[in-house]
Amino acid sequence: MTTPFLLGLTGSIGMGKSTTAKMFAELGCDVWDADAAVHRLYARDGAAVEAVASLLPDAVSDGEVQRDALKSHIKENPEVLSKIEDIVHPLVAEDRARFIGQSNAEIVVLDIPLLFENGTESEFDAVAVVSVDPDTQRKRVIARGQMSEEMFEKIRAKQMPNAEKEARADFVIPTYNLRDAKKAVETIVMKIRAGEIHA
Ligand SMILES: CC(C)(COP(=O)(O)OP(=O)(O)OC[C@H]1O[C@@H](n2cnc3c(N)ncnc32)[C@H](O)[C@@H]1O)[C@@H](O)C(=O)NCCC(=O)NCCS
Ligand SMILES: Nc1ncnc2c1ncn2[C@@H]1O[C@H](COP(=O)(O)OP(=O)(O)OP(=O)(O)O)[C@@H](O)[C@H]1O
Incomplete structure (x- = not known):
């Protein structure tokens, strides 16, 4: 292949x-969508939920990362964004690599x-x-x-x-x-x- x-x-x-x-x-x-990957990571049982909960406990409820809560945190303290990115980017990269690896296109x-x-x-x-x-x-x-x-x-x-x-x-x-x-x-x-x- x-x-x-x-x-x-x-x-x-x-x-x-x-x-x-x-x-x-x-x-x-074959099309991979970065925004959709982030939505999966933040959803219930998503791979980013636990790490985000450790960083910002009140940003997770019902087992999901709440984007509005992330946005309020970032507004209050812009440095929070890079901490979230440190969690999300490696997981997004993993999702992408897996997708490419499985593609026959x-x-x-x-x-x-x-x-x-x-x-x-x-x-x-x-x-x-x-x-x-x-x-x-x-x-x-x-x-x-x-x-x-x-x-x-x-x-x-x-x-x-x-x-x-x-x-x-x-x-x-x-x-x-x-x-x-x-x-x-x-x-x-x-x-x-x-x-x-x-x-
Ligand atoms: C801060 C969050 C919660 C905002 O979510 P929200 O649903 O409001 O916006 P979303 O991410 O869908 O972005 C909407 C559009 O705004 C633009 N945009 C968003 N963030 C930025 C930014 N930092 N700089 C420039 N444009 C941006 C992009 O065009 C994007 O398509 C979200 O972006 C997030 O969790 N970011 C950290 C994870 C990350 O790095 N995601 C990017 C993909 S790897
Ligand atoms: N080739 C096109 N001809 C006419 N309208 C278009 C075309 N491409 C996109 N649009 C319109 O432009 C708008 C934005 O398109 P789309 O949602 O594809 O953009 P996007 O870049 O994915 O947006 P975002 O970055 O906000 O997620 C939509 O209303 C869509 O119907």
Whole structure:
């Protein structure tokens, strides 16, 4: 069995990672989702629950890590975030390695929101970034109705500027409409399968 081609898929908040990841899956790629992995780790019987309970006992109730409690702790003391990350990151890495090890696909797509912010690009054979202009991005996130304008701007300010992500990526996937995004995804998959892309 050969090792799969590892394609990192990233992009700032609301840029279209999940939608684009589904397109890769439809073309036969296996897709691993970092956010979903963290949700599994925090859920009942999840691998991070015990360690988080030791660090912040009141952040675990009903056997689950409560994200709102984590957020309050981080707000009070920003250093708590790196302590949580020290617990979560090795477990996420383990989950990812297991997924890659079990995959029989030619291409494994790894959907990772903070791929560039965490300086992990060297772990992939290539990286694709999903992208729209800032105004479209803002409208999309606000339209979901789960976040205030202020909260969105705060998160955006913490993320690497989109232009820099585009410059660092091997591929840019425009997500203004489904048709063009799909075309870009098909081209990437075709190039990888044809052996045109090298790490
Ligand atoms: C702090 C927590 C509880 C916040 O959870 P919440 O559900 O509000 O947000 P979530 O993590 O789903 O992030 C939503 C989006 O916000 C953006 N974002 C989140 N955190 C950051 C950050 N530190 N810097 C920049 N952008 C961020 C990303 O685009 C992300 O996709 C959560 O992020 C967490 O537990 N973080 C520690 C574990 C970790 O490192 N997770 C990252 C994956 S390895
Ligand atoms: N190619 C596309 N054409 C049209 N709309 C799109 C496209 N891709 C994504 N969208 C829309 O943009 C919004 C954000 O998409 P999605 O949830 O895929 O982004 P995300 O990057 O995974 O978000 P987050 O980082 O917040 O988890 C959704 O409303 C989705 O329908």
